[in-house]
Amino acid sequence: MFVGHYKDVPEKDTGFDGVTIRWLVSPKLGAENYAMRYFVLRKGAEIPLHHHDWEHEIFIVKGEGIITGGGKEAHVKAGDFLYVPPNEPHGYRALSETFEFLCIIPAKKEAIPDDEWA
Structure with missing residues (x-):
């Protein structure tokens, strides 16, 4: 078992202005099936429409935002x-000072940066 606090995990730049990510659970910790990420979007920040071959499970922790998916x-x-089903175009936009959410994805090599592997 591993127990940690999200603030002890380095906050990394995503390449999108005002958007950071913390890889809370990844293969680096021994996770073989799923990875858990913590995103923070500052007010007005966006992750544009994109899609992947894997599903996403998302839980909104703080704030408000717009999530686009499935054409709505x-x-x-x-x-x-x-x-969010696999291959469905989706995107995110923050409406509040911070829009924070957990996003869980399969632990697939193509989905996770090399530095998050053991």
């Missing part, structure tokens, strides 16, 4: 959760 937009807030 959803206004989401803390406590909401989402499922």
Whole structure:
């Protein structure tokens, strides 16, 4: 078992202005099936529409935002959760000072940066 605190995990740049990621659980810790990431988007920040061959499970921790997926937009807030199927174009935009969410994905080599592997 591993127990950690998200603030002890380095916050990394994503390449999108105002968007950071913390890899909370990854193969680096021995996770073989899933990875858990913590995203923070500052007000107005966006992750544009994109898609992957894997699903996403998302839980909104703090703030409000817009998530686009399946050809529609959803206004989401803390406590909401989402499922994004594989290959569905999706994107995120922060409406509040910070929009923070957990995103769980399969632990696939193509989905996870090399430095998150053991």
